[in-house]
Amino acid sequence: MLNLRFLINIVLIAFLVMLQVFIFSKMTFNHIATPFIYILFILLYPPQRNRYLLLFLCFLLGLGVDIFENTGGIHAFASITIGFLSKHIIPMVSGTKFFEIEEFRFSDFGVGQWIVYSILMVFIHHFILFFIESLSFQNFGGVMLRTVYSSIYTLIFVFFYLILFRKKAER
Template sequence: MAGLKYIVYFIIVVLLQVLVFNHIFFRGYMNPYIYIIFLLYLPIATSRGLLLITAFLLGLSVDIFENSGGIHASASLVLAYLRPAFLRLVSRRQGADLEDLKITNFGLPSMLVYSIFAVFLHHFILFMLEAFRWSDVGTVLVRTLYSSIFTLTFVLIVQLWNYRRRS
């Protein structure tokens, strides 16, 4: 039954990204990519293979609707591959007894650090693949910064909403 819950979340996140957030483009620099929230907050116990397959399918779903040639799938795969390292970096406990990535389990500072690293990495790779030139690295960094701030704001709102709802 838990698997069905994540399938529904997957579909909702892709639909929100494609139908709502893909149409938000502020001053040429701010594009929110909220679909990665699905990868950020999958259970810690998710196997690496399943995580990579899910990341690929999530990114590919967005790529299909955006006609973006696989850049979302690539950025999502890198995020999924490095996710365990980011979690080890911020985890106070070794994760064996933690099932969910929640503020109550990790604390707000750790969740913020984890989210900032993960979102910034994803967005940087995404925008570098889109530009595909090192000469555009300045523009890529600006787009990464602004889009990461917008995405992180949404991620934090969702985390705080879930925290208050469960408290």
């Protein structure tokens, strides 16, 4: 388990947590929307790799943000949830069958599939995050407002990353 890829993932998680805590968490928009760029790690984790390792890394990623922001585990829970759901969302969006997931690569995704996949994953993550933070159905409208605005704000950065950096890596 302790190999080079695992160590690279740990360093990447530490880097994303620091970016989130020291830069992106400070970029709030009217105290409603905050970009959560750390979920890029979960969005781009190859589906053919070990799923249990992904869940462990999602936990570490969310826990890192929770520790620095003193949020009591809500980021860890939301990260583990979308880490788990990615196995089910990728075949739904890509049209592959579950037994074909071992051969699936994100480079097979078209632009429309990337958009749908990113929107679904980011929206689910943000809804879980803000709903657990609120822990009430009384403020459901506020939860949905924060979810939609933060999702849009996060997706701007996700698509910016995908346009600028992902294409070079796939060539």
